[in-house]
Amino acid sequence: MPPKKSSGRGARDLRVKVKSARGRKLSSTLWLERQLNDPYVKRAQADGYRGRAAYKILEIDDKYRFLVPGARIVDLGCAPGGWCQVAVKRVNALGEKTDKRVGTVLGVDLQEVETIAGAEIHQLDFMEDDADDKVKEWLGGQADVVMSDMAAASSGHKQTDHLRIIALCEAAAYFAFDVLSPGGTFVAKVLAGGAEGDLQKLLKQKFEKVSNMKPPASRSDSSEKFVVATGFRG
Template sequence: MSRGGSGGKTRVLTARKRTAQSTRWLERQLNDPYVKRAKAEGYRSRAAYKLIELDERFAFLRGAKRVIDLGIAPGGWSQVVKKRLPAAVVVGIDLLPVDPLDGVTILELDFMADEAPDQLREALGGAADLVLSDMAANTVGHTQTDHLRTMGLVEAAVEFACEVLRPGGAFVAKVLAGGADSDLVTVLKRNFTAVKHAKPPASRKGSSEWYVVAQGFKGRARTEEVAPRD
């Protein structure tokens, strides 16, 4: 149950079985302009606008014919890709079930599974122009551990991208506060002509997420294993 509050904001009345934390989350959702806009424009999540804003700045979607979406659930990023590039081949993968999307091949599979890279390549049918990764590890509440686990996924995504991208292709991935660490940035700069960090306006101010955008895949260079973490 909710009611209008001061300043036109919606206030959520605390229900007997709802915690204060879940009440705050629901209240934030109800008052989030990106959530309202996503519903009005038919996107599955507000995350669609993060990709839109990043592309407005870096134009990595331009001319892409084959796109891989790592961590596709619930599908907002792939919706953006298909809206802007209706003829593009788009393949997504996620551990979570994802409702079908017209023109998108979705694999319900752990990206870290041994068979995942080959299945993605087979479904794509050729070299990728763009690899997107919105993957993040399930958090445990310990900042350093959460960061290491998510960056482990990013490292795996970089290695995969360097195997499937065509020369000139791009890689976009979610990282956490501080961006990609120095070892990973070194690998990216070895394999791409331009590497930038950005926090799109749609990313909540209180969120620790940032995005790394690597463009101009060199093709000839190969990624080297990132030094193991302590």
């Protein structure tokens, strides 16, 4: 559930305003102010998640139910680790639910990521030729879910950024084709902007069902959405 919202005068009174410091760009000040007033940021701190993005995968999974006990999960571009934290709990990677199957969570990222209890983290470029073989070796078989919250570095040009993230998402999709087991699920972030049509067509050829979702945790001023492809044909 999204955090409860305050309304009226109380909401205005509680809002934190950040003064622009000398040498700090206005954009940085506005970003900091937004962070300080974001209920998901505060909730993540209280719940022990590494970032507000954790609630995006929580809300997506609440609808589509792919993070199930016993599932084998691959999180591409997993830094800082919030999605892995959610997956560990939902697939029972720590075996805390003794009556449920124990799952596996494997995170990969170009940068080093701080250890996460219940997850196996590897520093790896998933676009390397043998990356799929390495991942299947680490998993001990094929994956049930490949998920990605990756975004290409922003150029400041909306259409360029859109094309970059679509290309990144397509690369993640082809990786998923190589490691997913039949019936598996692929989840990835995209930016709305027109070029995602070819990606949708590709996924519809490979999966039984392809859906799109903008979870409540996704900021309203963001053009991001998430594609959820289920029932991999193998």
